[in-house]
Amino acid sequence: MLGGLSTDLYELTMAAGYHAAGETARASFELFVRELPATRGYLVAAGLEQAITYLETWRYTPDEITYLRTVPALQGADPTFFDDYLRRLRFTGDVWAVPEGTPVFAGEPILRVTAPLGEAQLVETALLATILFQTAVASKAARVTQAAGARPVFEFGGRRAHGMEAAMYAARAACLAGCRATSNVDAGYRFGVPVSGTMAHSWVMAHPDELTAFSRYAAVYGPRSVLLIDTYDSIAAARLIVRAGLRPAAVRLDSGDLVHLSRAVRDVLDAGGLADTQILATGDLDEHKVAALVSAGAPIDGFGVGTALSTSSDAPSLSGVYKLVEIDRAGTLTPVMKLSAGKQTCPGVKQVWRVYGPTGPVGDVVGLAGEAAPTGGEPLLTCVVRGGARQQPTRAIDQIRDACQTAVARLPEGVRRHRDAAVYPVALSAALKRLAATITSELSPRATVVDTSSRPS
């Protein structure tokens, strides 16, 4: 789906401008989130796999170029921009990035592109949309699965996602951050994640009565059956299953007081010899509701979570940006920054070091890429694309999930809190602060003083 036209028009007007000026300087852009959403203590990076695939396959087709010639805003562009530049364009740059599944924080580069200016500019929009959306969903999934503890969480949110492509990538992001499976079949097909599903109310309603509905489903799926029991009366339906001698793998509750109903249904199933039949719960769940059910000791064996995951409902967007940080000016690598009110950026090509204490990370340091690592610091950004070519194999989702769950669990407890999370310490290195101060004074000798001791956004 991602192609040359998956971009904002101004990326093309600027690229045509660079082309007209013969400007092919290499430049570095960094993608980062300005501020965490109020409800997030940490984010989980995701989307890198699709971003790399996009860069590898990035092309302008002849039909697309024919269209671009007709766009009024591009009428000033030189004909060779279309005939030559766009026709031959491939991504030839380097990308450094934080691995998917890694906890990240505000102001930390998640991805850095170094490429000729036009190339680096044209890929901005798609990189932002890809990384930010999937990071938002993975971050939400980490919270929900942490709340569920050892009980599995299934991603069931496709129908409320922002279209079915978003649904598929949301399913992947949710699984890499902790979900055990998804209902999204396309995600299973394309990414190899486990798919799971139950039945809908319509199955029950399409039959003359619940007994017929359940029996017919069990006749097909036998011990794998998951029967949805809340269409009319959940407890009565559980009794019906027992009386009919059905032995489903699980029943699903989708409405009502889930603490009360799960206990009552558990009692009915246990008394009926169905101690092995699990209870799944669904119905507009999120991390807070899951935590409350776990805390109440509700006998629920797994959670299906939909909208909250597939749209990251309480934080559906991240304040992510992609900013020029360095440009090669006639052979001199020149760090740059902007001073726009409230939106200053931090200059230079950067690295992020995660500093570990005895029990886990204690804080991050954002510094210049060439600096020595701080004591106990491990770099987060590694080279994933060099000269346009992928440098690392695609990782399996379950490997990412295991690493993610471990990394999230090692974060300071306050940072992992679901409400009023503590702020994880992210410091700028001394060298980076000095650079920002120097450039600020050069750019605006009489301008408002920019406080470089706090983290620029």
Place this chain on the structure above:
Amino acid sequence: MLGGLSTDLYELTMAAGYHAAGETARASFELFVRELPATRGYLVAAGLEQAITYLETWRYTPDEITYLRTVPALQGADPTFFDDYLRRLRFTGDVWAVPEGTPVFAGEPILRVTAPLGEAQLVETALLATILFQTAVASKAARVTQAAGARPVFEFGGRRAHGMEAAMYAARAACLAGCRATSNVDAGYRFGVPVSGTMAHSWVMAHPDELTAFSRYAAVYGPRSVLLIDTYDSIAAARLIVRAGLRPAAVRLDSGDLVHLSRAVRDVLDAGGLADTQILATGDLDEHKVAALVSAGAPIDGFGVGTALSTSSDAPSLSGVYKLVEIDRAGTLTPVMKLSAGKQTCPGVKQVWRVYGPTGPVGDVVGLAGEAAPTGGEPLLTCVVRGGARQQPTRAIDQIRDACQTAVARLPEGVRRHRDAAVYPVALSAALKRLAATITSELSPRATVVDTSSRPS
């Protein structure tokens, strides 16, 4: 992008169950929103065009079928489900729907599918994701463009959308509900909507100074240039443009106090003989900020709105569902409903009539499709697909936009309010209430009384 696997797994387990039972009864499902988001007084229907295309092109490819055979949850399915049913499957049903751009309310069917049970079930997930997402964005765009009045609004939200497919459809939905153009190039290419763009901070930062940056851009785009002036100091940049003798079409402000800056910049431009140079404003705008800028009399000629539009940020999902309402039982069309706690549905195949008074609509009536129209009532649902074939030509976006803006402007003023909107009256017809009461009593003679005088969700 939408295909056979764009679905939840349970649609497939149910379809295989119907296939195993030889169940091919025709059934009707209705897609509607249970409740308006707290911040919405009305919704604007969108997504139908993509939904129809999806149904027309819906297929299971051999590779997809090969994958489905391996899914554990489908192991009980009959081999002919894969070899025969899925391989030959095409959408053969009928669809009735509300035209794109039409204001709609909670509980009103936006779309109805009548098809053999398996078909109607399998398309559920994609229809919901398609219609709900695009309706959410169109609804937001109607608010933002109403707030802007005669000043144009441009959709600039691609980078924060839920991936670039979502960005493209968000752009279309925003334009059909009122935006004049989008920055999304793919939307321009695929849907013929106007595309617009300016320049980014990186263009300014990539040059040694602002004068060089502006001059080089103007050299390419001349009087079409839109110059971004807030990278360092907006007012100083406006003076620079005047002094340099540049004559851009517009300047763009992206940060700071937009009321103050737009006035100061307007003064600089006017004094410098650039009265024709417009001022565009961007920067995390939404309907409330746009209304405040308009109300303050800020000399802003157009608004670029991003994240708020592309994610419908304050209401990123709609509580939409797709519910079985009628099934053919051995030749008898049988209305059905569910009673799940808090999630009762309303039985039978329905129509929505919009009842007009002298100045515009005064309320809607949801009734059974066969009923006579109420006095002054015009039906909203029309047949858009019959026997799997599209019944109406694709409408041009600007035609939909004109109709939408007119329809929204005619809604009662209280319903259009951006905060604490009045509730638009939606009544159930007497026949529909009677039917719901009858079925409720049949299904649960001893169950909690369902109050059918209020609108079932």
